[in-house]
Amino acid sequence: MEEKNKIVYVVQSYRFADYESHSYIVGVFSTKEKAKDQARKEEEFRGGKYACTIMTLEMDKNDMQQDIRVEPTEFFYKLAERANDLV
Numbered sequence: 001m002e003e004k005n006k007i008v009y010v011v012q013s014y015r016f017a018d019y020e021s022h023s024y025i026v027g028v029f030s031t032k033e034k035a036k037d038q039a040r041k042e043e044e045f046r047g048g049k050y051a052c053t054i055m056t057l058e059m060d061k062n063d064m065q066q067d068i069r070v071e072p073t074e075f076f077y078k079l080a081e082r083a084n085d086l087v
Helices: 034-047 074-086
Strands: 007-015 023-029 048-059 067-074
Touching: 023 034, 023 074, 034 048, 034 074
Parallel strands: none
Antiparallel strands: 007 023, 007 048, 048 067
16 A cells, blocks of 8 residues: 655745745745744744745655645735835
């Protein structure tokens, strides 16, 4: 019987919600709820300059072996919109 791989949730933060700007990994979490909570805390801590995404990944698989799902937070969309208004 094949063992099912564990799912993990990776929170990544992007400066001004720009995928091509500075970014960093906030953490890796065992539940989506924990990831969302930490993403919200990170966005608040960074004073509105950084916004987060949550990636859903399977352990022990590379990017070619799985469907990687990336979910931006609500604040991500707001910050991206504000940044586009400035351009």
